[in-house]
Amino acid sequence: MHEPETVAEAVSLLGQHGADASLYAGGTELLLAMKEGLLRYGHLVNLKTVPGLDRLDYDTSAGELHIGPAVTHRTLELSPEVAARFPLISDAESKVANVRVRNVGTLCGNLCFAEPHSDPAAFLLLYDSRVEVQGAGGSRTIPLDQLVLGPYETCLEEGEMLTSVSVPQFGPEMKAAYQKFGYHQRPTLGLGVAVRLENGSVAEARIAVGSVGPKPVRVPEAEELFLGKTVGDILGPASGPRLSVLDEAGRMAAQAAEPMDDLHGAADYKEHLVRIFLGRVFAEAVGAAPAAQRSAA
Ligand SMILES: Cc1cc2nc3c(=O)[nH]c(=O)nc-3n(C[C@H](O)[C@H](O)[C@H](O)COP(=O)(O)OP(=O)(O)OC[C@H]3O[C@@H](n4cnc5c(N)ncnc54)[C@H](O)[C@@H]3O)c2cc1C
Structure with missing residues (x-):
């Protein structure tokens, strides 16, 4: 066990021992x-x-949260600054694993391990987050959507260390929600939606789906489908022979997420979950009751 005192020393130790060395966070x-x-x-x-x-810093001038590699899930869950400016992160972090894991497990360790059933890589995609990486050859910045390549695989090169995650704050009009579902310790599905309404119609939409497939994804085609639609258009039933907006967006989101058969369930079951949760999470984000409740009311 090596106990470096600087990032440069940690990176140098990784370089010295190559594939026989690993960073150890939580x-x-x-x-x-x-x-x-x-x-x-x-x-x-x-x-x-x-x-x-x-260190967990909020940069007021840039409107960004900077999360250091030793920041635990529990620190993010309990930070008043995160609760005030990034309530979705605070809430989602409070539902990661259990309190023992959250007390020692770090957000950066979670991203670097790239276990497909995880929450942060999905909800951080809603924010267009990016990560800073330090290696023997210097530092580089990677958009979060390029970090995870697949199960247990990231684009980090041998000897590189993730040194910070930067999360830009949403604009004041953005409404967002993230929900997870599962019956094992780790999530079977994690789905986030962020939307900005202008004169009752969607002017901006972000949709992220995680845990059902090899890596978390944003779904630009479903985001585009929401644009210009009202909440009623999206949550309402289909008109005529065409699929409803939600069914069509859910189909696109499930396709983009590439659901896999595994211990959490079959791929077609997960496709169904994506469609159901897209409606629920959108409804939560905009403060509307889900369709089933509205028709029952
Ligand atoms: C019982 C249980 C339940 C869980 N439930 C959930 C859940 O509901 N949702 C969820 O998202 N996750 C869940 N997890 C996963 C948990 O979130 C992660 O275990 C934790 O965040 C990983 O962080 P760590 O600091 O412990 O990483 P470590 O175990 O220390 O490291 C993990 C990997 O990342 C590498 N690494 C760590 N830090 C860096 C860095 N800065 N740069 C480069 N590489 C690095 C390490 O070398 C290692 O390969 C669960 C885990 C357990 C055990």
Whole structure:
């Protein structure tokens, strides 16, 4: 176990030991996988000994949250600043795992492990977030939608360390919600919607789907379909032989997310979940009752 005191020292240790070394943050994924014998490393580089990496800063001039690599889920859940400016993050973080995991598990460790059933990579896509990375050759910035390549795979190169996640705040008119669903410890589905209404119609829409497929995705074609529609157009029934807006957007979202058969369920079941949750989450975001409740009322 190495205990570096600077990021440069941590990166140098990773370079020195190559594939035999791994960064160690909260250890909630890493140590479980090592105990199971799925991963083996001769050297662990503990990033928590580098002062300042647990900083959670809000940059007022840029309107951005900066999350350091040792910031835990619990810190994000309990931060008054995050609750005031990023209520969706505060709420979603309070539902990650259980309090023991949230106390030690970091948001950056979660992103870097790229376990497909996870929440932060999905809800952070709604914010057009980006990550800062440091390697032997210097630093680079990666848009979050390019970080995760697939299950347990990111675009980080050997020896690179994620040093910060930057999250731009929504504009004041943006309304957003994120919901997760599942019956195992990790989510079967995570779905987020952010919308801005102008004169009763959708002027901007963001839709992110995670956990059902190999990686979380934004769904630009479904976002575009929402544009110019009223809340009633989106949540209402189909008119004539055409699919309703929600059915069509749900179909697009499910297709983009590429649902996989796994222990959480079959791909067609997850496709169905995406359609149902798209309606529920949109309704929560805009403060409308879901269609089933409206027709029952
Ligand atoms: C019981 C249980 C339930 C869970 N439920 C959920 C859930 O509901 N939702 C959810 O999203 N997640 C869930 N998780 C996953 C949990 O969120 C993650 O385990 C945690 O956030 C990972 O962070 P960590 O600091 O423990 O990472 P570690 O285990 O320390 O590291 C994980 C991996 O990331 C690498 N790494 C860590 N930090 C960096 C960095 N800065 N730069 C580059 N690489 C890095 C490590 O080398 C390692 O390969 C659950 C986990 C458990 C055990």
